[in-house]
Amino acid sequence: MWPNLSRESAQRLPRSLRRSRSCTQEPEARPGPPPPPPVAAAAAGPGPAPGMSVCGEAVGAGSLPSELVVHIFSFLAGPDRLRASAACSHWRECLFYPALWPRLRLSLRVSPAERPRLEFLMRKCGWFVRELRVQFAADNYPSAAPGAPGAAVTAAGGEGPAAAVAAAGAGVAVAAGEAPPPLCPRWLDLLRTYLELVLCVLSSVRNNRNLQKLSLFGDISILQQHGSISNTYLGKVDPDGKKIKQIQQLFEEILGNSRQLKWLSCGFMLQIVTPTSLASLSNPIANTMEHLSLLDNHIPGNTTLITAVELERFVNLRSLALDFCDFTAEMARVLADSNHVPLHRLSLLVHSVSIMHKSLDSMPEDENWKALTRNSTNLRVYIMAFDVKSDDMLRILKPSIPLERIHFDSYITCVSGAVVDLISRQYDKFLTHFILMNDVIDMSGFPDLSDNLNEDPLVLLAWRCTRLSLLAVHGYTVWAHNLIAIARLRGSDLKVLEVTEESIDFDQGELADQDVDPVHNLIEQVSLGLGRPWHAVMDIELLSVFTEPTRHFYREMQSFSEGI
Numbered sequence: 001m002w003p004n005l006s007r008e009s010a011q012r013l014p015r016s017l018r019r020s021r022s023c024t025q026e027p028e029a030r031p032g033p034p035p036p037p038p039v040a041a042a043a044a045g046p047g048p049a050p051g052m053s054v055c056g057e058a059v060g061a062g063s064l065p066s067e068l069v070v071h072i073f074s075f076l077a078g079p080d081r082l083r084a085s086a087a088c089s090h091w092r093e094c095l096f097y098p099a100l101w102p103r104l105r106l107s108l109r110v111s112p113a114e115r116p117r118l119e120f121l122m123r124k125c126g127w128f129v130r131e132l133r134v135q136f137a138a139d140n141y142p143s144a145a146p147g148a149p150g151a152a153v154t155a156a157g158g159e160g161p162a163a164a165v166a167a168a169g170a171g172v173a174v175a176a177g178e179a180p181p182p183l184c185p186r187w188l189d190l191l192r193t194y195l196e197l198v199l200c201v202l203s204s205v206r207n208n209r210n211l212q213k214l215s216l217f218g219d220i221s222i223l224q225q226h227g228s229i230s231n232t233y234l235g236k237v238d239p240d241g242k243k244i245k246q247i248q249q250l251f252e253e254i255l256g257n258s259r260q261l262k263w264l265s266c267g268f269m270l271q272i273v274t275p276t277s278l279a280s281l282s283n284p285i286a287n288t289m290e291h292l293s294l295l296d297n298h299i300p301g302n303t304t305l306i307t308a309v310e311l312e313r314f315v316n317l318r319s320l321a322l323d324f325c326d327f328t329a330e331m332a333r334v335l336a337d338s339n340h341v342p343l344h345r346l347s348l349l350v351h352s353v354s355i356m357h358k359s360l361d362s363m364p365e366d367e368n369w370k371a372l373t374r375n376s377t378n379l380r381v382y383i384m385a386f387d388v389k390s391d392d393m394l395r396i397l398k399p400s401i402p403l404e405r406i407h408f409d410s411y412i413t414c415v416s417g418a419v420v421d422l423i424s425r426q427y428d429k430f431l432t433h434f435i436l437m438n439d440v441i442d443m444s445g446f447p448d449l450s451d452n453l454n455e456d457p458l459v460l461l462a463w464r465c466t467r468l469s470l471l472a473v474h475g476y477t478v479w480a481h482n483l484i485a486i487a488r489l490r491g492s493d494l495k496v497l498e499v500t501e502e503s504i505d506f507d508q509g510e511l512a513d514q515d516v517d518p519v520h521n522l523i524e525q526v527s528l529g530l531g532r533p534w535h536a537v538m539d540i541e542l543l544s545v546f547t548e549p550t551r552h553f554y555r556e557m558q559s560f561s562e563g564i
Contacts, residue, residue: 062090069094096124103131110136110194118200126204130260131213134201136194136269137551192237194218198272199243202250206257213263214254215558218270219551234270244271255280262288265321267295267554273305286313291561293321295349295554308334319345319561324383324396325358332368335376342376344564347557350396352387352413360395369400380404380430382560384553390416399426405433405560409549410475414438417449420457428464437549438475446503448477462486462494470496473503474540480506480522487529494530498543501536 069091073081085095104125108114126132198218205211238244251272255261258281266273273294278286292314294305306322308330317335320343327348335343364372373379382405385393393415397403406423408415415436423431438446450456459482462468468490478499487497506518527534537543 062088064090066090066094066097070097070100073097073100098128101125101129103133104129105131105133107135107137108197110190110197112189112193115193115196115200118197122200122204126201127208128210129205129208130210131263132201132205132211133213133215135217135219136197137219188233188237191233194270195238195243195247198247198269199250202247202254206250206253208254209257209259211254211258212260214261215263215265216269216272217265217267217551217554218272219268219548219554247272248274248277252277252280255285256282258285261285263291264289265291265293265558267293267321267557268550269296271296275303275305275307278306278310281313283313288316289314290316291319292317293319293347293557293561294326295321295323295550311335315340317341318343318564319347321347321557321561322349323354324348324350324363325354325360327364328362329364329368330362332364332372336368336371336374338375340375343372343379344376345380345382345561347382347553347560348384349553350383350385350388350393352389355388355392360392363396364398366398366400369398373400373402380560382433382557383407384409384549384556385415386549387411387413389413390419393419394422397422397426401427402430403427404430405556406431407433407435407437407553407556409435409437409439409552411439414440414447414476415449417451417453417457420449420461421453424457424461424464428466430467431461431465432467433470434461434465434468435470435472436474436476437472440475446475446477450477450479450482456482456485458482459485459489462489466493468494470494472496472498472543474500474537474543476503477505478503480504480518483522484525484529487526487534489529491529492531497526497530497534498537500540500543501538504536 073084073094076084081095081100085092104121106118106121108118201216205214234241234244248271255264255277261281273296281289292306296305304326306326308328311317311331311334318341320335327346334340379402381401381403383396383403384407385396386409388396388408390413397419403423403426415438420436423434449458456479458471458473458478462471462485471486471490471494483499483504487494504522506522523535
């Protein structure tokens with residue numbers, strides 16, 4: 001711990017309640033050029049009146065040809081185009097020329113106020129846009145009423161709605177025969193609005209045959225709850241299931257009507273993808289698809305969104321993202337076949353809920369990984385493990401996985417030093433990103449990975465993994481002298497070293513030395529080791545990986561897959 005800093009003062013709110021909002025300001029209007037100096041009438045001579053051409057027609061913004069206006073708009077950013085279109089009705093008509101909007105990237109608050117704006121934009125652009133990315137983000141999560149059964153679930157996993165969702169996602173479910181915890185009306189309104197926004201987006205692009213990239217992400221905590229609880233809530237806002245069926249039908253229509261689709265990504269969207277959705281893709285489109293990601297941690301039982309037989313059609317796939325329990329040994333054999341182009345990126349989400357309801361017996365063994373890497377020599381793997389037990393991780397981490405990035409995120413289960421040590425020994429030639437996040441509130445202190453070990457696993461990781469460029473730690477004890485050693489071992493090659501101040505602890509000898517300020521000495525030594533100024537992260541919200549786990553995984557998976 002930091003000197004004079006009690007552990008109680010380091011308590012944190014759940015992540016979903018600590019999201020900071022940035023306020024954007026409109027740029028100040030810049031003064032235009034000064035008016036030209038007056039010219040004497042005698043010098044000007046007879047001629048057309050101001051604002052008139054030689055032929056007597058009006059000259060102004062509205063008289064410019066549409067092609068020229070579109071060309072002018074092409075040099076402007078999106079917000080500037082909107083402002084410029086206010087010049088006149090003619091410019092407004094040119095605003096939504098297809099060439100100006102090949103890509104749409106929308107982050108939508110799940111709020112009724114978004115719907116009219118979304119409907120207008122999708123009506124204008126939905127029929128021609130080539131790349132569409134939509135994130136449905138629910139901010140201001142409503143909490144359960146005090147004393148309600150939902151409050152008991154909240155207490156089981158931490159504080160606030162995020163911890164309640166984590167508890168539900170980790171298996172803290174309602175016992176059989178018990179009524180699910182009631183939702184406040186705000187939650188039901190949120191869910192109802194979400195369905196309406198999804199319908200608006202999908203109905204607008206259902207006939208778009210130019211669509212090349214489609215990416216949908218549902219960042220709504222309530223939708224991450226598992227099983228019957230989620231279905232019960234859905235039953236309140238969609239009693240007969242018509243909206244869900246319509247959403248699934250629209251999604252299949254989009255796939256069936258597509259003629260140029262190369263990138264399909266759907267993450268944590270409530271019941272939008274079914275096991276039969278991909279059958280809507282024609283064989284020519286499936287054969288040319290380059291990226292596929294299907295992630296959904298609330299599908300029932302042993303249901304999978306794609307099978308090895310279906311994957312055989314995707315012979316041109318270069319990047320793939322799936323739930324780890326859905327990525328079987330048979331899938332690895334399909335991707336290792338010589339008929340398949342080399343796979344470059346594989347992103348896998350290991351979730352405790354999936355492990356609980358699906359077996360790890362079908363996962364690829366080491367020989368499957370060896371065969372896959374023989375066919376895909378440039379393959380790199382990104383794994384995110386959410387509340388996964390260390391024993392399960394030791395089974396999952398096969399030696400031949402070309403693991404480049406790994407992210408551990410915990411609300412209930414912490415990572416052991418043995419897992420970190422295994423990673424540093426097996427993936428020393430590949431590993432570049434290592435993230436440890438722990439939100440377990442334990443008054444006895446953060447777990448220490450170096451307990452009962454001669455060497456600290458994080459120091460060994462920095463020593464062995466020579467390509468390590470990002471190390472982020474929160475919620476695990478990091479001793480000051482070990483942090484200095486990590487900085488010296490990796491030096492300037494470690495581009496990102498982020499450790500929250502509440503995770504850093506000092507030896508008693510360092511604290512007892514009256515001549516040296518331990519905090520100042522730590523900052524100075526780490527900065528010298530890295531070759532640049534360094535400070536501990538004082539606020540967890542400033543941590544680059546601070547976000548909800550599913551949101552972070554989806555964002556990183558997108559950039560990881562695009563970085564081929």
